[in-house]
Amino acid sequence: MNTSLKIIRAEIVSVGTELLLGQIVDTNAVHLAQRLAELGISVYRRVTVGDNMSRLVTALKQALSNAEIVFTIGGLGPTMDDITRDALAEAMGERLQLDPAIQHRLIEFFQQRNVTFPANNLKQALVPERGHPLNNPNGTAPGLVFEKDRKLAIALPGPPSEFLPMVQNEVIPLLRDRFPDLGVIHSRVLRVTGLGESLVEEKIKDLMRDENPTVAPYAKTGEVHLRITARALTIPEAEEIISKKEAQIRERLDERIYAVDDEPLESVVLRLFIQHKRTIAAAESCTGGMLAERLTNIAGSSNSFLGGIVAYSNSAKIRLLNVPPERIESFGAVSAEVAEAMADGVRQVFGSDIGIGITGIAGPGGGTPEKPVGLVYISVAGPDNSIKTTRNIFLGQRNEVRIRATQTALTMLKDRLLSCKDDIIGDG
Amino acid sequence: MNTSLKIIRAEIVSVGTELLLGQIVDTNAVHLAQRLAELGISVYRRVTVGDNMSRLVTALKQALSNAEIVFTIGGLGPTMDDITRDALAEAMGERLQLDPAIQHRLIEFFQQRNVTFPANNLKQALVPERGHPLNNPNGTAPGLVFEKDRKLAIALPGPPSEFLPMVQNEVIPLLRDRFPDLGVIHSRVLRVTGLGESLVEEKIKDLMRDENPTVAPYAKTGEVHLRITARALTIPEAEEIISKKEAQIRERLDERIYAVDDEPLESVVLRLFIQHKRTIAAAESCTGGMLAERLTNIAGSSNSFLGGIVAYSNSAKIRLLNVPPERIESFGAVSAEVAEAMADGVRQVFGSDIGIGITGIAGPGGGTPEKPVGLVYISVAGPDNSIKTTRNIFLGQRNEVRIRATQTALTMLKDRLLSCKDDIIGDG
Numbered sequence: 001m002n003t004s005l006k007i008i009r010a011e012i013v014s015v016g017t018e019l020l021l022g023q024i025v026d027t028n029a030v031h032l033a034q035r036l037a038e039l040g041i042s043v044y045r046r047v048t049v050g051d052n053m054s055r056l057v058t059a060l061k062q063a064l065s066n067a068e069i070v071f072t073i074g075g076l077g078p079t080m081d082d083i084t085r086d087a088l089a090e091a092m093g094e095r096l097q098l099d100p101a102i103q104h105r106l107i108e109f110f111q112q113r114n115v116t117f118p119a120n121n122l123k124q125a126l127v128p129e130r131g132h133p134l135n136n137p138n139g140t141a142p143g144l145v146f147e148k149d150r151k152l153a154i155a156l157p158g159p160p161s162e163f164l165p166m167v168q169n170e171v172i173p174l175l176r177d178r179f180p181d182l183g184v185i186h187s188r189v190l191r192v193t194g195l196g197e198s199l200v201e202e203k204i205k206d207l208m209r210d211e212n213p214t215v216a217p218y219a220k221t222g223e224v225h226l227r228i229t230a231r232a233l234t235i236p237e238a239e240e241i242i243s244k245k246e247a248q249i250r251e252r253l254d255e256r257i258y259a260v261d262d263e264p265l266e267s268v269v270l271r272l273f274i275q276h277k278r279t280i281a282a283a284e285s286c287t288g289g290m291l292a293e294r295l296t297n298i299a300g301s302s303n304s305f306l307g308g309i310v311a312y313s314n315s316a317k318i319r320l321l322n323v324p325p326e327r328i329e330s331f332g333a334v335s336a337e338v339a340e341a342m343a344d345g346v347r348q349v350f351g352s353d354i355g356i357g358i359t360g361i362a363g364p365g366g367g368t369p370e371k372p373v374g375l376v377y378i379s380v381a382g383p384d385n386s387i388k389t390t391r392n393i394f395l396g397q398r399n400e401v402r403i404r405a406t407q408t409a410l411t412m413l414k415d416r417l418l419s420c421k422d423d424i425i426g427d428g
Numbered sequence: 429m430n431t432s433l434k435i436i437r438a439e440i441v442s443v444g445t446e447l448l449l450g451q452i453v454d455t456n457a458v459h460l461a462q463r464l465a466e467l468g469i470s471v472y473r474r475v476t477v478g479d480n481m482s483r484l485v486t487a488l489k490q491a492l493s494n495a496e497i498v499f500t501i502g503g504l505g506p507t508m509d510d511i512t513r514d515a516l517a518e519a520m521g522e523r524l525q526l527d528p529a530i531q532h533r534l535i536e537f538f539q540q541r542n543v544t545f546p547a548n549n550l551k552q553a554l555v556p557e558r559g560h561p562l563n564n565p566n567g568t569a570p571g572l573v574f575e576k577d578r579k580l581a582i583a584l585p586g587p588p589s590e591f592l593p594m595v596q597n598e599v600i601p602l603l604r605d606r607f608p609d610l611g612v613i614h615s616r617v618l619r620v621t622g623l624g625e626s627l628v629e630e631k632i633k634d635l636m637r638d639e640n641p642t643v644a645p646y647a648k649t650g651e652v653h654l655r656i657t658a659r660a661l662t663i664p665e666a667e668e669i670i671s672k673k674e675a676q677i678r679e680r681l682d683e684r685i686y687a688v689d690d691e692p693l694e695s696v697v698l699r700l701f702i703q704h705k706r707t708i709a710a711a712e713s714c715t716g717g718m719l720a721e722r723l724t725n726i727a728g729s730s731n732s733f734l735g736g737i738v739a740y741s742n743s744a745k746i747r748l749l750n751v752p753p754e755r756i757e758s759f760g761a762v763s764a765e766v767a768e769a770m771a772d773g774v775r776q777v778f779g780s781d782i783g784i785g786i787t788g789i790a791g792p793g794g795g796t797p798e799k800p801v802g803l804v805y806i807s808v809a810g811p812d813n814s815i816k817t818t819r820n821i822f823l824g825q826r827n828e829v830r831i832r833a834t835q836t837a838l839t840m841l842k843d844r845l846l847s848c849k850d851d852i853i854g855d856g
Binding site for chain 1: 457462647723
């Protein structure tokens with residue numbers, strides 16, 4: 001099947017002294033390599049050079065002689081050491097010209113912010129005579145496409161917040177359009193929560209032996225991703241191969257697979273809340289607002305997430321969440337009893353259907369033999385005084401404990417909505 | 429001062445198709461680059477090639493013509509696609525010969541494990557005629573040093589558990605021994621917030637022209653990092669060069685430099701609150717708990733951060749934060765007036781010295797021509813009805829708008845504490 005696939009060679013040139021010195025890790029190049037692999041474009045080699053014109057031009061000339069497509073990452077900013085634009089023009093023997101539309105957009109950008117237009121920035125409006133810019137809604141530097149002698153050079157900005165959307169929205173469509181008969185390597189990720197990596201692997205070990213599709217597990221904080229990857233001539237063909245494997249995996253793990261591909265757990269949870277027309281509020285101690293932050297990061301969350309209270313101190317728990325002081329005295333602030341009172345309290349304060357309460361010890365200090373660092377109680381309170389509480393001991397440093405706690409909280413919310421469907425729907 | 433330093437140039441060639449496909453991140457090369465920088469060895473460029481003999485030989489020849497020392501990482505294993513040993517021999521015009529001691533050790537290694545010696549593994553006992561092996565107690569493949577025409581090529585194994593100890597125990601001592609008068613390259617990062625990259629550069633452009641130290645700006649979401657890098661014979665000497673430049677930069681940017689090296693802004697803010705014995709509480713709408721989450725991610729934050737309220741809905745703003753309903757009606761929920769009422773309200777609810785209120789439109793929906801996506805009002809309320817409010821328009825997607833909003837909020841808290849020092853301290 002593979003032999004009929006056309007081979008397009010690409011080279012990636014990353015630009016930046018900070019990359020050469022090992023001060024930052026080149027995650028952009030890794031991402032681009034993955035995306036190109038999915039398209040069936042072979043990365044011939046990758047080069048990293050510093051902010052030095054003659055070395056960059058040499059690297060670009062070599063790359064252009066090796067590959068049909070050369071990508072550069074970084075060096076498109078407004079400062080003196082941003083030299084990629086000029087280096088590419090030199091390596092390709094091309095000229096740059098001022099693009100009035102981009103110039104206009106740049107000036108407007110600064111005017112809107114009441115900032116004088118810095119003359120430096122003007123060079124970001126330079127584009128190749130033969131070629132075109134790539135739209136960058138997330139920054140001032142457009143991407144650039146140079147075309148000459150059947151070679152394509154594509155210059156992409158370094159900040160990941162600009163680079164990643166540009167790859168997705170500009171580069172991939174451009175490549176698909178330009179090379180319609182590429183084969184594909186296509187993947188689907190099954191997102192699993194509530195089971196560790198080795199348990200997941202044990203359950204599906206025999207399903208991981210094929211060469212097409214392959215199945216690879218990746219451990220993340222609080223979840224495991226199973227990547228199913230197929231090679232085929234077309235995406236639908238690859239999808240079909242993947243779907244067969246997914247069905248087999250779901251037979252073993254179904255209730256623990258919470259989403260497919262990029263949907264994070266908070267988005268799944270919010271979707272369920274919206275589907276079931278239910279509202280939620282959160283009371284957080286050790287997670288300090290992280291659960292609220294995760295939920296509100298999803299656009300449209302305000303339809304279901306009414307709000308939250310971050311209550312670290314006992315007095316805040318008592319005054320704002322109506323936690324009975326005697327519970328804190330008898331059981332301690334980190335206890336199932338206080339988590340339950342917080343969940344119920346926040347539910348009443350916001351008038352939501354569901355309330356969730358989280359109290360624990362995120363560390364590094366504050367642990368005791370009975371209540372070690374990582375101990376977290378999580379309660380979910382619903383209508384009719386129904387309440388469910390878990391006692392967890394999470395491993396890791398402060399931020400990992402907090403991530404795992406919010407992950408478990410979200411899983412409890414999901415399970416609550418899925419398992420008590422009739423109960424909750426009937427309640428409205 | 430530089431002229432007395434000898435400049436040694438190195439190039440790193442990483443070998444492995446899995447690196448090219450982006451399946452693993454090349455942390456080995458990042459580590460080696462950092463270690464070389466500490467020694468004052470300049471990494472000229474880095475190249476990644478797949479397991480392909482002719483491409484690897486080409487890359488090695490180019491590297492040997494650029495640099496005095498060439499490092500290879502990976503491809504020393506026993507399988508067919510481990511080609512680095514042969515490729516280096518070819519690129520250097522050297523011969524390999526069997527090293528009886530290594531052969532003996534390999535055979536012993538397998539005997540101890542009751543495994544028949546695989547014939548493939550014999551190639552791991554091949555060493556260059558001119559050169560020597562590097563000890564590898566953690567695996568079967570020794571490292572290799574090739575020497576010819578004043579060039580040094582050092583081949584290192586790919587598994588980090590073998591690579592890292594070999595760098596530490598073999599490579600660093602070898603380089604120190606071979607180049608006794610190497611200097612060091614040392615860096616310091618000034619973290620700047622509240623000014624964009626091009627404005628930062630405009631203010632210090634004339635200070636960025638030296639070759640030693642160099643000054644390079646890096647744009648991050650909501651901040652700019654200025655990296656000052658010096659070459660010198662010793663670390664203290666480099667520190668001195670850096671400090672002089674830092675002093676010049678501080679004259680121009682002082683109030684905007686919030687920290688040096690790795691301390692994040694939330695940590696600086698909490699430190700100031702603790703120093704000034706002041707407490708804070710946060711009322712968040714569009715940032716949805718992110719400010720609370722950032723502050724509570726710092727251990728010990730509970731001493732100053734009393735808590736927060738995430739109030740998306742108008743009713744939550746009215747009931748929990750005592751925002752006057754007529755303000756919301758007259759000015760809208762996203763307005764300076766409501767941000768001020770939120771800041772003052774949360775201050776009173778938690779009984780904190782300072783209250784901060786954030787209201788805005790994070791997007792992607794909800795924008796209008798008058799109130800576009802990215803519009804965020806932030807208010808800081810203190811004792812004596814003192815209040816300061818900013819109107820901001822932040823670029824980017826939902827999460828970036830939220831990050832920039834919390835960044836500005838933290839900057840306002842920092843400025844509040846720094847500028848009103850006496851006022852605030854006197855107030856206790």
